[in-house]
Amino acid sequence: MQETLNDSLPPVHHNADHWGPGSLQYSFPPSSPTPAPGLTAFPSNPTLLTPLTPPPQSASPSGFDLVGTVMLDQIANHWKLDAEDKDRLWFFVRIGSLGPGLSLSALAMGLYSLAAKLGIAAAARRLQEKEQRDYHTVMRDLEIRLADTFTLTTPQKLVASINAKTFCSLAVFVNKSARKYKGIELTEETSDPYIIQVALLRHFVFDHPTLSKTPKESEDEGDQDFEEIEERPKKRGRTTKGADFWGQVEEWFKAEISKRGSSFTTPAWKEYIDQILKDDRDTFKGLIPGATVRVNIPRCAERSGRIGVSVKEAGLEARQESEKRNVSRKRGVMW
Known part of the structure; x- marks a missing residue:
């Protein structure tokens, strides 16, 4: 039976060099023998025959196949790229694989060129970050030392x-002084x-900033009711009369009295005091506590050319001495 079936099939001629439609050729004998019982006669029309399916061809290799993970990692490590830059390299390979795709040499050259640019930028970025870290480190060390x-x-x-x-x-200072040193409103x-009393003393201190550091006429070491603004070297004995702070205040008032008269009601004193009050209002208008203030009272006296001291350091100290020693009464200062 098998021999009869094989004899009934036409011989097939296969062209091994080419696959595809029409690559199979069939030849048939001039006459077909009678088929064996139970078998259908082989069709004699070649167009009714279905050729054998050729083996599948492999697709053209992609950019990922050409470059490979190992090669890309080697390029990234050579230029010390981080994960973000490495993702950029993979994206470049993906773009180069679209359509027909770049050749292996073109893809590799473009990949290496991009990696070089990213590596140079990354090196500059690391250097800048290092300099910033070094600067902050130096400043912290300097702060600790200082x-x-x-x-x-x-x-x-x-x-x-x-x-x-x-x-x-x-105005604020006068009210504070009255409550603190006189206990009155x-x-x-x-x-x-x-x-008027406080304004003149305050103006004198602003106009003579160095005098607030002048040693006192005598040291009263037993009185510690007031906070020391700054440690001063201890003095022994008494300073020269007239060289202490209150001696200078007395000399200043004597000079002003000789120019303006012995009463505050004179026009010269009135103009002088009004100008002091006006300059003080202009200087401290809208003052924020803690803000820098430059004292400048141009029409009241000759300028010393230096910045005035704070009220705490000079005005309060002057007021304390005035209350302790009652300078105005003993020395005849006119208030």
């Missing part, structure tokens, strides 16, 4: 005191004389 070794000089402390939160306007009858 915290133990650096101290302000007396003139620097004088300038720094201008930023004190207690630096305030004349100012009224219409007592406010004017007291304001």
Whole structure:
């Protein structure tokens, strides 16, 4: 039976060099023998025959197949690229594989060129970050060292005191002084004389900033009721008469009295005091506590050319000495 079936099939001629439609050729004998019982006769029309399916051809290799993960990692490691830059390289390979795709040499050259640019940019970025870290490290070390070794000089402390939160306007200072040193609230009858007294002393200190550091006439070491603004070297004995702060205040008032008269009601004194009050209002208008203030009272006296000291350092100290020693009564100063 098998031999009869094989004899009934036409011989097939296969062209091994080409696959596809028409690659199979069939030849048939001029006449077909009678088929064996139970078998259908083989069709004699070649167009009814279905050729054998050729084996599948492999697709053209993609850019990923050409480059490979190992090659891309080697390029990224050579240029010290991070994960973000490595993703950029993979995206470049994906773009180069679209359509027909780039050749292996073109893809590799473009990939290496991109990696070189990314590597140079990454190196510059790392250098900048290192410099910033070094700068902050140096500043922290300097801050630690200066915290133990650096101290302000007396003139620097004088300038720094201008930023004190207690630096305030004349009106605020007068009320604070009255409550603190006299224990009273100012009224219409007592406010004017007291304001004039404090305003003149305050103006004198602003106009003569160096005198607030002048040693006192005598040291009263037993009185520690008031906070020391700055440690001063201890003095023994008494300073020269007239060289202490209050001696200078007395000399200043003597000179002003000789020019303006012995009463505050004279036009010269009235103009002088009004100008002091006006300049103080202009200087401290809208003052924020702690803000830097430069004292400038141009029409009241000759300028010393230096910045005035703070109220806490000079005005309060002047008021304390006035209350302790009662300078105005003993020396005949006219208030």
